[in-house]
Amino acid sequence: MRSTDETPVTVLSGSLGAGKTTLLNHLLRNAGERTIAVLVNDMGELNVDAELVSEQSDLSVADGTVAELSNGCICCELRDDLETAVVRLARERDFDHLVVEPSGISDPAPVARLFTGGSPAAARYRVESVVAVVDARLFADTFDADGTPSKTVAEGGEEGTRPISDLLVEQVEFADAVVLNKCDLVSDAERERVESVVKALRPGADIIPATYAEVDADELLGVQRFDPQSAAEAAGWRRMLDAAEREDAAEADAEGAEGGHDGHDHGDHSGHDHDGHSHPQAAYGVDSFTYRRRRPFHPGRVAELLSDLPESVIRSKGSMWVAGREETHLTYSQAGPSAYVEGSGRWIASLPDFEQDAYRRNRSDLGFEWDDEWGDRRTGLVFIGREMDEEGLVAALDDCLLTDEEMAADWDAFESENPFPDSPGDRTTLAEPTPEG
Numbered sequence: 356m357r358s359t360d361e362t363p364v365t366v367l368s369g370s371l372g373a374g375k376t377t378l379l380n381h382l383l384r385n386a387g388e389r390t391i392a393v394l395v396n397d398m399g400e401l402n403v404d405a406e407l408v409s410e411q412s413d414l415s416v417a418d419g420t421v422a423e424l425s426n427g428c429i430c431c432e433l434r435d436d437l438e439t440a441v442v443r444l445a446r447e448r449d450f451d452h453l454v455v456e457p458s459g460i461s462d463p464a465p466v467a468r469l470f471t472g473g474s475p476a477a478a479r480y481r482v483e484s485v486v487a488v489v490d491a492r493l494f495a496d497t498f499d500a501d502g503t504p505s506k507t508v509a510e511g512g513e514e515g516t517r518p519i520s521d522l523l524v525e526q527v528e529f530a531d532a533v534v535l536n537k538c539d540l541v542s543d544a545e546r547e548r549v550e551s552v553v554k555a556l557r558p559g560a561d562i563i564p565a566t567y568a569e570v571d572a573d574e575l576l577g578v579q580r581f582d583p584q585s586a587a588e589a590a591g592w593r594r595m596l597d598a599a600e601r602e603d604a605a606e607a608d609a610e611g612a613e614g615g616h617d618g619h620d621h622g623d624h625s626g627h628d629h630d631g632h633s634h635p636q637a638a639y640g641v642d643s644f645t646y647r648r649r650r651p652f653h654p655g656r657v658a659e660l661l662s663d664l665p666e667s668v669i670r671s672k673g674s675m676w677v678a679g680r681e682e683t684h685l686t687y688s689q690a691g692p693s694a695y696v697e698g699s700g701r702w703i704a705s706l707p708d709f710e711q712d713a714y715r716r717n718r719s720d721l722g723f724e725w726d727d728e729w730g731d732r733r734t735g736l737v738f739i740g741r742e743m744d745e746e747g748l749v750a751a752l753d754d755c756l757l758t759d760e761e762m763a764a765d766w767d768a769f770e771s772e773n774p775f776p777d778s779p780g781d782r783t784t785l786a787e788p789t790p791e792g
């Protein structure tokens with residue numbers, strides 16, 4: 356019984372049929388000295404009591420090395436069960452490593468969070484890695500503009516069905532290591548292209564190519580990769596946006612320190628000449644840029660543009676300021692053929708003065724420049740794609756900004772004729788994959 360040592364946990368994600376079970380079996384068979392316990396959340400089977408069996412490293416999943424939770428989804432109703440199960444497991448069994456496979460949920464983040472913070476599970480475990488098993492064939496088909504884009508609406512998780520592209524992107528963005536499985540089903544060139552996209556989506560993740568998930572267990576387990584502090588900021592789009600904002604804030608500070616603002620206009624300033632470029636993957640034509648403006652979008656024009664982005668854009672995401680939605684901080688997210696906008700909170704500048712003051716006082720370093728007139732309202736988008744026409748896209752986005760005349764005119768119409776959500780939690784779908792490829 357280990358009471359002080361925290362047992363390392365691997366959180367495994369992956370789309371339906373990507374090869375998670377194949378990987379688990381492989382790990383159990385090749386664990387060497389390690390004793391691995393596996394916890395699977397199987398949404399398919401109902402009313403099977405969670406059986407906490409674990410122990411020998413050389414048993415297959417079917418042989419019962421697995422503690423199974425059923426009846427739901429780990430991230431919601433099963434969260435408590437999961438916590439109880441892992442704590443009991445640690446108390447009753449002796450093992451060196453826990454692998455949790457929260458199948459049926461798209462987002463491994465809540466599961467990883469279960470083992471951090473002050474929970475009883477956190478006292479006994481530490482998350483070592485979040486691993487995404489990616490079906491290289493499916494990934495290539497979904498995001499390769501040269502291939503046949505997969506429009507499949509796949510596994511659902513908590514919200515019913517979701518486009519497969521969303522799941523693939525989000526799992527990769529949160530992963531510390533990506534097992535690129537089914538490499539037998541892609542050519543070398545396709546594999547390299549998939550790798551280049553994965554690197555852009557999640558810079559720094561270890562990519563482990565595999566066929567039938569035959570990975571070196573010591574390469575996957577026993578390496579501390581997960582960092583709870585930076586996990587949320589690890590996605591490629593988030594890093595680019597944060598870096599660009601920090602750069603701006605530092606520039607503004609420097610100007611302040613020099614005792615004068617030279618009057619350069621942030622209202623129409625092009626974000627991308629702040630070196631929003633990143634070319635690490637240019638070899639396969641995968642590139643990215645940031646688009647940042649402190650002028651609101653026209654709701655109709657920008658909805659139309661974002662509903663029909665060129666296929667070269669693989670992933671785009673960020674914050675949007677849309678005229679008529681002065682209170683609602685909008686988060687836009689696109690992955691392949693799917694795109695939506697969600698109300699993700701309030702602009703700080705729309706809060707009552709005393710709340711704003713408190714907010715700004717408590718976070719003296721907001722990480723971005725506060726605009727005298729508009730406060731934190733701004734647009735910051737990141738585009739990741741292959742051979743994108745950046746200039747064309749930026750020009751098209753700029754055409755969606757309010758013109759000077761529109762800025763000066765009455766904004767009432769923007770409020771009423773506006774497809775975007777006007778409160779946090781609401782969502783507008785801009786583009787959906789067609790049901791059959």
Ligand SMILES: Nc1nc2c(ncn2[C@@H]2O[C@H](COP(=O)(O)OP(=O)(O)OP(=O)(O)O)[C@@H](O)[C@H]2O)c(=O)[nH]1
Binds near residue numbers: 377536540
């Ligand atoms: N060709 C090929 N098939 C594979 C590979 N890895 C796994 N498979 C097959 O793909 C299918 C799905 O694999 P699983 O391991 O069951 O996938 P999973 O992610 O556990 O699937 P779910 O639990 O249903 O989400 C099985 O028929 C595997 O034999 C691979 O590298 N190449």
